[in-house]
Amino acid sequence: xxxxxxxxxxxxxxxxxxxxxxxxxxxxxxxxxxxxxxxxxxxxxxxxxxxxxxxxxxxxxxxxxxxxxxxxxxxxxxxxxxxxxxxxxxxxxxxxxxxxxxxxxxxxxxxx
Amino acid sequence: xxxxxxxxxxxxxxxxxxxxxxxxxxxxxxxxxxxxxxxxxxxxxxxxxxxxxxxxxxxxxxxxxxxxxxxxxxxxxxxxxxxxxxxxxxxxxxxxxxxxxxxxxxxxxxxxxxxx
Numbered sequence: 426x427x428x429x430x431x432x433x434x435x436x437x438x439x440x441x442x443x444x445x446x447x448x449x450x451x452x453x454x455x456x457x458x459x460x461x462x463x464x465x466x467x468x469x470x471x472x473x474x475x476x477x478x479x480x481x482x483x484x485x486x487x488x489x490x491x492x493x494x495x496x497x498x499x500x501x502x503x504x505x506x507x508x509x510x511x512x513x514x515x516x517x518x519x520x521x522x523x524x525x526x527x528x529x530x531x532x533x534x535x536x537x
Numbered sequence: 538x539x540x541x542x543x544x545x546x547x548x549x550x551x552x553x554x555x556x557x558x559x560x561x562x563x564x565x566x567x568x569x570x571x572x573x574x575x576x577x578x579x580x581x582x583x584x585x586x587x588x589x590x591x592x593x594x595x596x597x598x599x600x601x602x603x604x605x606x607x608x609x610x611x612x613x614x615x616x617x618x619x620x621x622x623x624x625x626x627x628x629x630x631x632x633x634x635x636x637x638x639x640x641x642x643x644x645x646x647x648x649x650x651x652x653x
Contacts (some may be wrong), residue, residue, distance in 0.1 A: 488609040524571075524596070525571075
């Protein structure tokens with residue numbers, strides 16, 4: 426991964442609404458992407474991943490969409506809860522030893 | 538199951554003092570190991586990674602070094618800390634477990650280092 430970045434630094438949503446977090450990447454050869462969630466003072470936790478042969482992958486309340494044409498992926502969180510408040514990173518492994526390129530992160534804030 | 542430990546959780550050190558942060562993983566064999574640093578409000582920067590005992594690759598020139606004396610032990614060190622070494626240090630592992638891809642990294646709880 427040459428550059429994996431996030432469009433916006435912060436996102437504020439109402440509890441119960443859906444959240445959409447976007448990410449752009451520059452390396453067209455990237456074939457695998459991961460979303461991580463990092464709560465304050467903790468290490469990042471794996472949320473969901475997607476391979477380049479897929480356009481969409483669903484998990485529990487989360488969906489990742491991949492648009493290879495415009496090199497864009499998004500993380501959708503359904504019915505956002507206060508516990509979803511965290512910094513979210515997209516990352517793609519690169520190189521022979523699966524090093525990860527992380528974006529700066531986007532902070533999701535959930536309003537009660 | 539696999540677990541990853543880091544210690545200490547927090548550390549305050551004076552400029553010029555040495556540093557040793559330790560990371561150990563359990564439940565995996567021959568994992569890849571990684572050290573990251575995260576500045577406040579920023580993303581993660583990969584510092585070092587290791588694919589085996591004694592094998593260390595440095596990603597960025599810096600005041601730090603890493604060692605892997607045992608398969609599941611990864612140490613981050615410095616002889617003389619700088620103010621700019623302050624940050625949140627994260628250790629991660631990948632692979633070494635059946636059914637787990639080397640692409641997926643699992644992070645430890647981190648060490649908050651403040652250099653004064």
